[in-house]
Amino acid sequence: MDNLALCEANNVPLTPITFLKRASECYPNRTSIIYEETHFTWPETYDRCCRLAASLLSLKIAKNDVVSVLAPNIPAMYEMHFAVPMAGAVLNPINTRLDAKSIAAILGHAQPKILFIDRNFEPLLREILHLLPYDDSLNLIIIFIQDESTNFTKRGSTKELDYEDLIRRGKTTSSLVARMFRIQNEHDPISLNYTSGTTADPKGVVVSHRGAYLSSLSAIMGWGMGTCPVYLWTLPMFHCNGWTLTWAVAARGGTNVCIRHVTAPKIFKNIALHRVTHMCCVPTVFNILLQGKPLDLSKRSGPVQVLTGGSSPPGALVTKVQRLGFQVMHAYGLTEATGPALFCEWQEEWNRLPEHQMMKLKGRQGVSILSLAEVDVKNTKTQESVPRDGKTMGEIVIKGSSVMKGYLKNPKATFEAFKHGWLNTGDMGVIHSDGHIEIKDRSKDIIISGGENISSVEVENVLYKHHKILEAAVVAMPHPVWGETPCAFVVLEKGETNQGYREDKLVTKERDLIEYCRENLPRFMCPRKVMFMEELPKNGNGKILKPKLRDMAKSLVVDDVSSKKIQQHEEEFNGDCLTSRL
Amino acid sequence: MDNLALCEANNVPLTPITFLKRASECYPNRTSIIYEETHFTWPETYDRCCRLAASLLSLKIAKNDVVSVLAPNIPAMYEMHFAVPMAGAVLNPINTRLDAKSIAAILGHAQPKILFIDRNFEPLLREILHLLPYDDSLNLIIIFIQDESTNFTKRGSTKELDYEDLIRRGKTTSSLVARMFRIQNEHDPISLNYTSGTTADPKGVVVSHRGAYLSSLSAIMGWGMGTCPVYLWTLPMFHCNGWTLTWAVAARGGTNVCIRHVTAPKIFKNIALHRVTHMCCVPTVFNILLQGKPLDLSKRSGPVQVLTGGSSPPGALVTKVQRLGFQVMHAYGLTEATGPALFCEWQEEWNRLPEHQMMKLKGRQGVSILSLAEVDVKNTKTQESVPRDGKTMGEIVIKGSSVMKGYLKNPKATFEAFKHGWLNTGDMGVIHSDGHIEIKDRSKDIIISGGENISSVEVENVLYKHHKILEAAVVAMPHPVWGETPCAFVVLEKGETNQGYREDKLVTKERDLIEYCRENLPRFMCPRKVMFMEELPKNGNGKILKPKLRDMAKSLVVDDVSSKKIQQHEEEFNGDCLTSRL
Structure with a gap:
């Protein structure tokens, strides 16, 4: 029975970069990216990513090299989520809200070969380079992303490398492109995401191709995101790869609507203009949404689906936001889980409850995604599962192929995270009798x-x-x-x-x-x-x-x-x- | 970067049997199976499967042993899709419409240790055993499934093994159950499905846990099946594991409505009684549906979603069926692909077309599922991709982790199927400019x-x-x-x-x-x-x-x-x- 050898036809490593190739073939006429006046189709995005990857290879980027990027939610940021791993490298998207010192610390730890940086961050870059050890700053290739839609005057010297130049000059051949999509091992790293948690020293979470692939599919199913969504990028892509939606939107042949600044006018204008169907945001962005007028639902097929996480959305806030024409779903995740790990899957019978009860249920963290093998809440002392009574607190622990590989160059933290054979989230919660998990607090809170x-x-x-x-x-x-x-x-x-x-x-x-x-x-x-x-x-x-x-x-x-x-x-x-x- | 070792927390083999455990934990109050007067919840189904697996282990079933089953769409058939692989064995569901000679040939080839058989097939069994070599029939453990809902008098002697007895007597411990869900290798076989194609000699398709897991998720996404569907079993589960819906319904916490006979009264009665939301059937079943009255949509949240495949659904037939309150989607698959490989994903803009054009688009085979790495149409002589012109015919070829492991004990057929590094489907088709594939014919037709x-x-x-x-x-x-x-x-x-x-x-x-x-x-x-x-x-x-x-x-x-x-x-x-x- 078991003597059947695996072969090229039936054993292809799992990676979300295949979603890009598939999107260019299955959705050739669909818009992939909209940003101000810029519009791309999926075949165009595919072509641009192939060219960028080819240019990275010609810059001698080798397997498992780190490529860092400091940019807001602009098309380049999206493209790099595919092009960098297509070149065999590891994408390190850095939180743009950090100060120079924190960013220099990340670069010093991650040791990237290349730093892509939005031209608007040039003053910040000078600070960062000043803080880096001389050797590091000397060896780092800086590539500027010039955003035509901003009024920033291009000040680059002829020696400077430019993002669009790289795409223009990228030489692709069919055999080179075939190699880009044929990764060797699905456990290879695809991204390096420094946690922006409230802890003192940031840790570099290493995510695998397999983990990213499975997490993306889980996000699609958990959220119930159908084909061809129009997705508005309010959530930063640097935040855990946009909760894996960077890859998931490609998997669904969707349209990425990019915005540089998350403001109420930008959000509402783009929702109306491009018939946005989906967006993700932390509950604090709800306060921005409340600055807008209700959506004109007569011109839409339904409310905008909003996935929220980061913290439990306050029921009163959700109620207000939903009245504007948004439909809120709550998910719970962490960078170490490669994005959302629990979705508060709606149950049809909840629709018959009074609103305040519905909101209470909506605020719970929910049930396990399909790519996790197990989720449990355990007594931190005995390591035993707590009873499913909605009262007994324990630590939320998870296990499965979408969990991170570990922390870069930090065996101690990796060991602590994986103690007892689970990813220990540090979040304290309960399990209700209906199977839904509710977080009561961070263990340290x-x-x-x-x-x-x-x-x-x-x-x-x-x-x-x-x-x-x-x-x-x-x-x-x-x-x-x-x-x-x-x-x-x-x-x-x-x-x-x-x-x-x-x-x-x-x-x-x-x-x-x-x-x-x-x-x-x-x-x-x-x-x-x-x-x-x-x-x-x-x-x-x-x-x-x-x-x-x-x-x-x-x-x-x-x-x-x-x-x-x-x-x-x-x-x-x-x-x-x-x-x-x- | 790459020195992070995999561990128990982040490297769990992919298998659809985890869907059962998850369903029992995430959907504890939901009905898993309805069959006549029988109702189970997911924790009950979980418990029954654990007990059955424990009984199989006590019958000395070893890893990779084949367990065959000959039964219609009754709860036992569903449970075995989990319990048999949970015992480490390989499920071999046999087409109940075959004659004794064909079944004996399959048993002779598959060499199962156990044959589960619905009591109603007892006369057929006698014929089969008569045709088997003496040694084979002597070593085969026969277990009868007694269906209480039929009027068949139980004629079993005390020496006979009975399905419900196995479940009743199965002794589970938490460590034994933990072992059942911890499979060693995701490439291990989960099922053995003999193709019922129109070719002369049936071939035993070996499906892996990994393939079944990925195919199930792809079916959920391709069809857009949300949480908690109520799924009516019109499609035989023996047919490619019910196009992987056996596992997918568990993944979604759905309800399986089982029926023994696919007749118009049974279908319509069950749809109304249990508010069926989803069903699969080959287009020939549409003729059965046409015998019923239109569904009362005022009592439902929408039409019944029907996934069809096997052959292209004739547009006129689809129109008639849709008028009754069904929404038809077309998929293309084959046992060798572990179920559907292409889904005719609906594009919103098609809604604005005249009906006959919509029906024509609906009849196409569609676009690749997300678990395939590549789908192409190739010139059979040159092995080059055909142009995407909707005219040039070639053979449809696929590649990815959900493709079968190969044919059991048939290296020649396996080699032929995987020639050129692809699964060669033998189906001739074209690719349209919108990326959708349309089959023109079987190459031999x-x-x-x-x-x-x-x-x-x-x-x-x-x-x-x-x-x-x-x-x-x-x-x-x-x-x-x-x-x-x-x-x-x-x-x-x-x-x-x-x-x-x-x-x-x-x-x-x-x-x-x-x-x-x-x-x-x-x-x-x-x-x-x-x-x-x-x-x-x-x-x-x-x-x-x-x-x-x-x-x-x-x-x-x-x-x-x-x-x-x-x-x-x-x-x-x-x-x-x-x-x-x-």
Whole structure:
């Protein structure tokens, strides 16, 4: 039975770059990319990628060399997701919101042979090169991407390498192109993505061709993205390869609508002009969407499908965004999982629930994608699966072929990540009886008060429901009795008249908000301190920097402590615990 | 870059059996199987499969042993698609429409350790065992599947093994179950499917876990099958594992509605009762659907999605079926490709075309699935790709990880199938400028008349459009001048009054039909003989047996041959050729 040898016809390594070739053959008349006045078809994008890859090869790029890129969501950024691996190299898309120091640290660690850089980042580049060791900066080939649509005057010297020149001069032959699509081993790396997590030192996640292929297909199925979507690039492509949508849109023969700046006018103009059907964004972008007018659904076949992740989307915010003509789906992922790992797959029967319950279900992280072999929630001490009761917390762990290969040059972090034979996400959650996973917190964001775990996310969810609150983050602050207690940082809604708010009605008193929390949470979970902020500190991806807030909270004092109050607290606490266990 | 070792967390062999475990965890409350009064949930199906696999292991089933099954679309048949490979064995589902001799030949070739057989096939079994060599029949473990819903009295002796007993007695432990889902190598065989093609000797196609996994996902995406479909089993599961839908329905957390007999009342009753959303069938089943009344769409969220294949669906038939509330999609596949290889992906702009053009586009075979690396149409002599002009014919060839491992114990046939590094399908087709492939004929069904290729399918399509024709098949008959000429075998529509036909208006004259063809085809392509049949000869899968028709056609004589007419033919022929080349 088992003596059948594998051959060329039935054993082709899995790689998402085949999606490009397929798109050029199966969707020859369809638009691949739209960016301002630029329009390409799939055969054109295919041709440009082949030429770029040929040029990279002629620049002596060898297998597994790293090629870094620093650019916004412009066509070049999309093309490189195919052309760089087609040349056998590894794409390293860098977060453009990082400062020169962080980028220099990444380049120093990744040791790329080439850096592609958008011309608009030239001042940043000078800073970066200044910070790099002399040898590194000397050996690094810089290639500028000149974006014709910006008013930036081309200042390049004749010696400078230019992206479009590379494409123009790329010499392709049919045998060379055939070689580009015939990768040797599907476990070979395709990209190197530095995590933009809230941790101190960034780690370089190595993604394989196999992982990227499987993750792309899982994203298509998890989101239910049909053929020929029109996809608007609001999510940065540097962010985990745009959650693998870079490759997935090609797989579906879709159209990539690129925008340089994520602003409300740009988003709404492009949605209307190109009949956008799909987009991804973190919940913080929802606030940008709310600046626009409702979509004219009479001119569309349906709402714009929005995939969101990064953090749980607050139900109230989702409701508002959906009223504008967007249909929100929530996914959970991490760079180490090569994009989304869980999708909150909608169940038809949920449509019959009241809206607030629907929103609550929508905010859960959901069920495993099809390319993972297993997803579980485990007790971090015993490594046993938690019961599926929606209450018992544990760490979310995953296993499967779409998980990263590991961290570049970091065996210690790789070992830690893969301890016990799983990818340990560091996220604490529960499994509900319907199989859906819900994150309660990052393990390090859990607040431990009197030995009880408090999920900061749960407290934040309650705060977000308050109609005057725009953003909220809850962290631990020291407490003389309970060790830790929740401290809330909130940004209030602007008193904009079009939202129906009035300045004089704004909640401005700490006590009022704490009182509101007490009405909606067990007492021990309520913040004992509320700080009002103009804005919350965020990283380059718009993720709230909780370590910074924790630092701030450390110096705060709970002012209600006296021996009498301690006793009172104890009573409250015990009562609450009982309540929360019922 | 490349020194990251693979580990348990990121390198899990691909297999569709993980879909079962995932379904039990992600869709715990959903119905997995409905069959008459029987209802199972996904955790129940998971549990039953684990128990059955445990029983198989206790019967000393070893890795790569073959387990054959002869059963209609009942729950046991579905469960075995998971339980048999979970025990490390290879599932061999046998076409129940074959005669004892053919089945005995398959068993003799496949050498299974176990044969599961539906109790209703007991008389057939006796015949089969009689035909098997004594040693084979002695060593074969027979396990009866007792179907409670049939009136068949249980006649088993106490010594007989019974399917439900196996499930009842299966002893599972968590470590045993963990082992069942941890396959060693994704290239290991999962199933052995004998082709039911029209060729003389059946070949055993060996399908790998990897191929089955990828094909299932491709079927989901190609068809656009969302989560939680309600799938009606009209297509036999023994037919290429139900085009991989056996596994794909589990991947989507769907409900399998099983029926033993494919009749109009059964189909329509189950569609209404269980709100069926999806089904697959060959175009010949459309004639069964036409016996039913239109679906009540007011009670449904939309039409029933029908995936069809096996042969191109005649446009007129599709139109009729769609009017009843079905939405037809066409796919092309073969057992050697582990199911569908091309899907006729609908393009939104086609919706604006007139119906007959839409139907024509719908009848094309379509574009490559995502798990194939390449699909091409090649000149059989030069092995060069044909131009994408919709005219130049060549052989359809495919390449990718979902292609079969090869034919069991048949190195010669395996070598032939994989010649030139591709799976050679033996189907002749063209590529249109929009990337869609259209089959013109099986290479052996091509009629060569005066050196010109005539696609029998093209002639058949014209015949099918005639409103009085129910079924048509065109084959070559000898011709003294042209070598071959088309001969049509047709079945006329019944003169049923509810179809609006009258007996006296039936086309009964050969000449009328030939005249009709001349109005719609180049003359050299028109049949010169029409045979009227009560029914067309078909194989177990409802596929028309063209070799049989060719045999019949051999003895027929074209009666219009005289020296004068030959001259006339020549003129016609040349004129036609010019026309067809324009």
